[in-house]
Amino acid sequence: MNPLPHRVKLVDVGPRDGLQNEKQPVPAAVKIELVHRLQDAGLKEIEVTSYVSPKWVPQMADNHEVMQGIQRRQGVRYSVLTPNLKGFEASLADRPDEIVVFGAASEAFSQKNINCSIAESIERFAPVVEAAKAKGIAVRGAMSCTVGCPYEGDVPPSRVEYLAGLMKGIGVEHVGVADTIGVGTPKKVQAAFDATLKHYDIDSVSGHFHDTYGQAVGNTLAALEMGVWQFDASVAGLGGCPYAKGATGNVATEDVVYLLHGMGIDTGIDLDALIDAGAYISEQLGRPTNSRVARAVLAKRKA
Numbered sequence: 001m002n003p004l005p006h007r008v009k010l011v012d013v014g015p016r017d018g019l020q021n022e023k024q025p026v027p028a029a030v031k032i033e034l035v036h037r038l039q040d041a042g043l044k045e046i047e048v049t050s051y052v053s054p055k056w057v058p059q060m061a062d063n064h065e066v067m068q069g070i071q072r073r074q075g076v077r078y079s080v081l082t083p084n085l086k087g088f089e090a091s092l093a094d095r096p097d098e099i100v101v102f103g104a105a106s107e108a109f110s111q112k113n114i115n116c117s118i119a120e121s122i123e124r125f126a127p128v129v130e131a132a133k134a135k136g137i138a139v140r141g142a143m144s145c146t147v148g149c150p151y152e153g154d155v156p157p158s159r160v161e162y163l164a165g166l167m168k169g170i171g172v173e174h175v176g177v178a179d180t181i182g183v184g185t186p187k188k189v190q191a192a193f194d195a196t197l198k199h200y201d202i203d204s205v206s207g208h209f210h211d212t213y214g215q216a217v218g219n220t221l222a223a224l225e226m227g228v229w230q231f232d233a234s235v236a237g238l239g240g241c242p243y244a245k246g247a248t249g250n251v252a253t254e255d256v257v258y259l260l261h262g263m264g265i266d267t268g269i270d271l272d273a274l275i276d277a278g279a280y281i282s283e284q285l286g287r288p289t290n291s292r293v294a295r296a297v298l299a300k301r302k303a
């Protein structure tokens, strides 16, 4: 076991991953307010939206309006998903600090999610990465289905190593190891990281865990014990991927912050303000928060 990091960086992916699968229309103004509340709570990285086909993911069709509506705060980085050059070029007017290309360790998921094979996806990403770097925009690679796939079942670490090598080969600086359908358990997640670490160093990887089977906090701890110090999470545990039926949201940011603060690890995040942000979006969506920590704190506040 490595010494635990003293500080962890969290990326709140709630406005993008959290809301992309939402069936009811969520006004751009609500998404903007959510971003503002997250930055007020101390989040320094927020994944705001994606530049994908509005036919495939209608909820993200307001990408431009949302990005233009945000009152940017110095020191906060705003990232967006761009699957191809068309998406990247569309994003430029909105000045993202970081773009995310997203591939999959499973062929079937790659086809369902972005309509091409893994090899074709890398061909599409390569010019995006090159163009982003030429403009001084940071690049992250998301690697879906690094533990399990909704169509193929278990995904072996060798597939993760293969994808990480391809991402590295086109110059992606940082990769996120995603358990898209939340089936991972600590040892499997560690094996996915071990595979990724064949190509990336520990400072260039992050964890992205969905909580379908309630394992995401445990998986976060397992990754922390390897020295991973960057994680995605979603306020109120919002989310789910449109191409991973039945998968629930990301691990709730509130739950990860509670874990980290309880272990004496700094995040720079004000948990109470974060819980308020989660309460805000949950109320807008008309359903209770998925965060166990937020539920406990909100109940205590009422008592």
Ligand SMILES: CC(C)(COP(=O)([O-])OP(=O)([O-])OC[C@H]1O[C@@H](n2cnc3c(N)ncnc32)[C@H](O)[C@@H]1OP(=O)([O-])[O-])[C@@H](O)C(=O)NCCC(=O)NCCSC(=O)C[C@@](C)(O)CC(=O)[O-]
Pocket: 017, 020, 050, 051, 052, 053, 054, 056, 057, 081, 083, 084, 086, 087, 088, 102, 113, 114, 115, 116, 142, 143, 144, 145, 178, 179, 180, 208, 240, 241, 242
């Ligand atoms: C990737 C594509 C666009 C390929 O879609 P395609 O149909 O293969 O693309 P195409 O190049 O053949 O173009 C077809 C049409 O799409 C348009 N198009 C083409 N590109 C764009 C674009 N960038 N923005 C807007 N429109 C676009 C293009 O202009 C054309 O429009 P038409 O002529 O028919 O009117 C499509 O498959 C798509 O949008 N997929 C959605 C992917 C997505 O957003 N998935 C969810 C996010 S990934 C995720 O959640 C996982 C993650 C990251 O969180 C980690 C994890 O947990 O695993």
